[in-house]
Amino acid sequence: MGTGLGGRRGNGASGLRRHGAGRLVIGIGNSLRQDDGVGWRVAEVLAARVEAGALAQLEVLAVQQLTPELVEPIAAASAVVLVDAVITAVPNPGADASLGLPPLHLDPLRPASASARAPLTHHATSAGLLSLTTALHGTCPSAWQLLIPIASACTGFGEELSPGTSARLAEAVELLTAWAHRHA
Amino acid sequence: MAPPRRTITIDPVTRIEGHAKITIQLDAAGAVETARFHVTEYRGFEKFCEGRPFTEMAAITARICGICPVSHLLAAAKTGDKILAVTIPPTAEKLRRLMNLAQITQSHALSFFHLSSPDFLLGWDSDPARRNVFGLIAANPDLARAGIRLRQFGQGVIEALGGRKIHAAWSVPGGVREPLGEETRDRISAGLPEAFAITERALGLFKTLLDTQLGEELEVFGSFPSLFLGLVGPGGLWEHHRGAEAGCGIRIVDSDGQIVADGLREDDYASFLAEAVEPWSYLKFPYVRALGPEAGSYRVGPLARLNLCERIGTEQADRELLELRQRGGRVVTASFLYHLARLIEILACLEQMQQLLDDPTITATHVRARAGVNAHEAVGVSEAPRGTLFHHYRVDENGLIEAVNLIIATGQNNGAMNRTVTQIARHYLSGERLTEGLLNRVEAGIRCFDPCLSCSTHAAGQMPLLVELVGADGQLRDVLRRD
Structure with a gap:
């Protein structure tokens, strides 16, 4: 990264960062708010796979929210997936197969003219971040988003995922592992 | 009627x-x-923490916020130091200070460059679709890139120290987990010249804007007398980390520059601070207890810290502090100058980081003191980018949390934010x-x-x-x- 610091592991390395690989996965979420943190958890599991040698040359970041400096690893990547939770009206999505919920899938993500900003906060969107990358670097890698449906009732204080979202986490990890192999 | x-x-x-x-x-x-x-x-974090070991509080509270996790990390670790009743190794103290300086730098950079500068540069009445960071890139791409570089620098220091940019559970009760290696120290030092250059350019640009086109904002955007509260160091030096120790403590001044209280101990916060509750907001309204909710309303954060201190203690930042006081008075009451105060604090942070990195003891390896539970109640304090942050824990004999109270910086500016919105609405609303x-x-x-x-x-x-x-x-x- 730009300062010559961010591209190196710190001396208390967390195991979440892998650099210089070309492919990037960014997991987003608050791991203290139950299912809201599923994107973060996906990143943790993927990082463990990289650590174990099951996935080669994949950079994995876990973030609580999107911030402008993420344009640097995104610009340096050849392909990127942003993994996030999304609230649905279904009370416990993923818990009951009879609900017939569609399987998770990667949606192509394109830079969007993020015309509005959150007026009083530090909020940023995935598409807006890609747009910022394009504006600053003149280019942006191929990008996808993986949205994992969660229920608003499962976003209280806590570190455990609901059973349904735990199942979705496993599904997401396999989907991203396959993606990483396809883009190797 | x-x-x-x-x-x-x-x-x-x-x-x-x-x-x-x-x-x-x-x-x-x-x-x-x-x-x-x-x-x-x-906000229910206090309840969530009950029953957890106090040693986990740094890691837990750092996850409250994706923007300022380091502030909670440091306040929690300092509270833990008091429960252990230990004096942490001097190098651990220096490393914690280094991380807080990096945190203030990156947080202020986000606020100034990406959230606020589109307002200054593009104008309040410009198209909202353009009055954002993308409009900023179109109007001043170098400034937009510089903001990202400066934020990256601060985040990079945090990551280099803690291993993660966010939620670095590196500062722990008793000190820090890992010492600073020489290679990492040198990498941080190598990033400082660019960070200085960016900050100096931003200061020059913003001061020009203040002189040429932002006069009304100085008068209307939250310009009113109030108290200011925060930490000061020995001799009234600017302070961001140490609580009541070695000549440091909490100071309160009024808008005339009179010191209302000085040398206050964070352990006694409940004796000099009270929190009013309003039915329309979950954010409490802290005030100086002796003066009541109205007269006791105070501001915290970068402008407050600069109003409270006698001087910063580093050459460039002190020069800018003098200029700020020439512009706004010994105690600056215009909230719009919080933006200038942020840039001055970034400069102060960079200078103090350089001093710490030049200290040969910064790479010493004894960085943690160990002990059991020696106190059952403790209060830790630290200056977060937005202001003074208090953590108050009560633990049982096993160190499990029985009660938690967090007083966050944004809450302490609650009264001032309401007054600011009122002032702006009165000035600009018509019909x-x-x-x-x-x-x-x-x-x-x-x-x-x-x-x-x-x-x-x-x-x-x-x-x-x-x-x-x-x-x-x-x-x-x-x-x-x-x-």
């Missing part, structure tokens, strides 16, 4: 950082009576029509304080900004929506 009222509500419900809205209360004559900055997201210009300025008034409401689930969905004007008869008169 009470005069009929009409209400304007500005209601941005955001995805990440809690829910907030602004209501402007009109009287029968259509004049602004008052304005309220509501925070409606209930019963809502304008983008009014909305922009109200938002910008809040942004002076860079509030951080990051205590919410992030997946609730981004909502539009909605402004409603409701007549005395309850009928909707006007709506302004920003998607």
Whole structure:
């Protein structure tokens, strides 16, 4: 990264960062708010796979929210997936197969003219971040988003995922592992 | 009979950082009576922490906020030091200071370059679709890139020390987990010259804007007398980390520069601070207990810290502090100058980081003191980017948390934010029509304080900004929506 610091592991390395690989996965979420943190958890599991040698040359970041400096690893990547939770009206999505919920899938993500900003906060969107990358670097890698449906009732204080979202986490990890192999 | 009222509500419900809205209360004559900055997201972290080991509090509370996790990390670790009743190794103290300086740098960089500078550079009445970081890139791409570089630098230092940019559970009760290696020290040092250059350019640009086109904002955006509260070091030096120790402590000054209280101990915060509760907001209103909720209202954060200190103690920052005081008085009451105070603090942080990195003991390897539970109640304090942060824990004989109270910086500026919104609305609202210009300025008034409401689930969905004007008869008169 730009300062010559961010591209190196710190001396208390967390195991979440892998650099210089070309492919990037960014997991987003608050791991203290139950299912809201599923994107973060996906990143943790993927990082463990990289650590174990099951996935080669994949950079994995876990973030609580999107911030402008993420344009640097995104610009340096050849392909990127942003993994996030999304609230649905279904009370416990993923818990009951009879609900017939569609399987998770990667949606192509394109830079969007993020015309509005959150007026009083530090909020940023995935598409807006890609747009910022394009504006600053003149280019942006191929990008996808993986949205994992969660229920608003499962976003209280806590570190455990609901059973349904735990199942979705496993599904997401396999989907991203396959993606990483396809883009190797 | 009470005069009929009409209400304007500005209601941005955001995805990440809690829910907030602004209501402007009109009287029968259509004049602004008052304005309220509501925070409606209930924060329940204190309850969540009960029963957890105090040694986990640094890691847990760092996850409260994706913007300022280091502040909670350090306050929690300092509270833990007191429960252990240890004096941490000097190098651990220096490393914690280094991380806090990096945290203040990156947080202020986000606030100034990406959240606020589009307002200054593009104008309050410019198209909202352009008055953002993308408009900034179009208007001044070098400034936009510089902001990202400076934020990256601060984040990089945090990552180099803690191994993660966010939620680095590196500062622990008794010290820090890992010492600083020489290679890492040198990499941090190598990034300083560019960070200095960016900050100096931004200071020059912003001071020119203040001199040429931002005079009205100085008068209208939260300009009022109040108290200011924060830490000061020995001899009144600018301080960001140490609490009541070695000549440091909490100071309160008034707008005339009189020291209202000095050398206050964080352990005694309940004796000099009280928190008012209003039914329309979950954010409490702290005030100086002896003076009551009105007269005791105070401001914290970068402007407060610069008002409180006698000097910063580093050459460049002290030069800028002198200029700030020539511009705004010994005690600066214009909240719009929080922006300038942030840039001065970044400069101070960079200079102090250089001093720490030049200290040969910064790479010493004894960085942690170990002990059991020796105290059952403790209060830790640290200066977060937005102001003074208190952590108060009570633990049982096994070190399990029985009670927690957190006093966050944004809450302490709550009263000042409400006064700022009221002042702006009174100046700019005319008749019963809502304008983008009014909305922009109200938002910008809040942004002076860079509030951080990051205590919410992030997946609730981004909502539009909605402004409603409701007549005395309850009928909707006007709506302004920003998607």
